[in-house]
Amino acid sequence: MGRYNRKTLLAVVLALGVVILFRLQDPENPPSAPETPPSTPSPAPIRDRNTPDDPAAPRLRPPSPLDRPVSLLLIGVDQRKEDVGRADALLVLTVNPSSKTVKVLNIPRDTKTWLIRGNGQRLRRDKINHSYSLGHGAKSTVKTVENFLNIPIHDYIKMNFAGFRSVIDLFGGVDVRVRRNFSYKGHHFRKGPMTLNGAQALAYIRDRTGGSDYDRHERQQQVLNSLWEKGTRWSTIMKLDELFRIVRRHSETSLSFPQAWRTLGTVREIPKEKREVLRLRGKDEWSSHYYLVVPEGERSRVSRVLREHLEIESHKKTGP
Template sequence: MGTARRLLLLLIILVIGVSALLWLRGFGPSRLDPTPKGEKRPPETTTPLTGQKILPPPKPRLPPPVGQPVSLLLIGVDQRKGDVGRADALMVVTLNPSRKTVKVLNIPRDSKTRLMFSDGPGREDKINHAYSLGNGVPSTVRTVEHFLSLPIHHYVKVNFSGFRRVVDLFGGVDVEVSRSFSYKGHQFKKGPMKLNGSQALAYVRDRTGGSDYDRHKRQQQVMKSLWKKGTQWSTLLKMDDLYHVFQHHVTTDLSLQDTWRLFRTLRQIREENVEVLHLSGTDQWTPHYYMIVPEKERRRVGQALRKHLELKSPASYRP
């Protein structure tokens, strides 16, 4: 499982909200740079592969009409100076404005699948390797579309190194620690605590004790705290500092209209109307570790997301 995946839901909310407010402040496309150099989406291809079912080209990934459901791919990247980086987290979010509902799918980064590159399908590998072995965002988008048989309308790429700074800019996060523990030099005592950026990152990454449920619960606490702070109009007071963080750690193809529309819609969605989906699979060592997600399971989850997007039969995406 990837590190801090559930934080991506938080980050997309912050990105959408803050991006919308940045536009209102007058930061145009040239400053926000929503389409980074070298990350143009590649042309579609149907190059045959031996023993592998080949997808026909997905429908054109044009933004849906105003008010229609939309899908986003959130890519959490661990990237350092001079490093291409690797995709540590992949999350698909579908938003249905008329129903005021959101569905979220965390894709296990070790899921084995056919990687999709700009010059055609590549080898089978971990799905997160599409980023480092391909051409970054475009290869990742294509591979996820292939994996789920689902069109991706927009992407948001977040460098996790910016997470600590965002938490600090919002004055920390308030959490309720269920058990005392320590992780990488940070001490967490049972009871209420206010965490700074470094503490918050350690809090959601700890795997030394408890279960995945405990870790997910900690991540949800951080999400809820930052959700409240990130969607408040008082965020305007921190706009210059947030812009500096996002300029260096976030890239997206969302436009002014996209960000503002999504921000307004997300503010109306209740917590109980956010559904988190899961992919089930089996472990495989050959000798590297992979998660094998059966075709039937991929179809099940892909169908749920397509239905939420109000799309018709998946036949146009998967033969």
């Protein structure tokens, strides 16, 4: 599976984290009210600020904002028949409700680190994407990422590639601006604005026939930004039943309904300029396999940024 195939999945998993994570625990009932009745009079139902006063639009009670910073691990799994799969897309999302900011970190699948089982057992140094196949699934991946970044992961959302195409198509595609004419595996892209379906978006990110790493990263960000924008529209929220069916089939989460609903409410109010994408720099290592080795100084730098965003005091580091 291509490297940039996996990068495309990052965008989809993030979109799910922002849009429908609050729906995962309660497929039968729309989130019209919090689980616990409020002690004060309920505020007026909210409407999307970009939507006219349409009586057909859903009326939802606004969730109370988060009262502390939270971290989510968004996992894209390359899962096939008779194979447990590997965590081929890893995205750490931290949300700070006080500063109304979001930070996003992509952890490359080939990053070399200690693999930690879900029960806390340290095994060996290997590619971080192998963490999912240790026998505890997402729990092992969570433990491994916590150890690598020296931060707590409060919850996770996992999705496989089969759901990728369905979610993109349900969203009505993603809007991008193609910088050059090119073709990749039967898909043709013309310079200028295009709306891509799921299969096209996959090819758009995977292409490595021209351009630089920066060019590919820019394409990934275009897909990510389009999903983020479309995911907060009422037109998406009104498709929750169909969206949930896709998610139930292809994903799992540790989020409770109340926490997910509050996280959605907080993230939805954070403007684009308050979202920061972090880069994790490393060096190539070739032995029997290819690895990305992140220097200790770089790992510490990224860890420090995330810890500060989560408002965690410094303490002794764990091993990479």
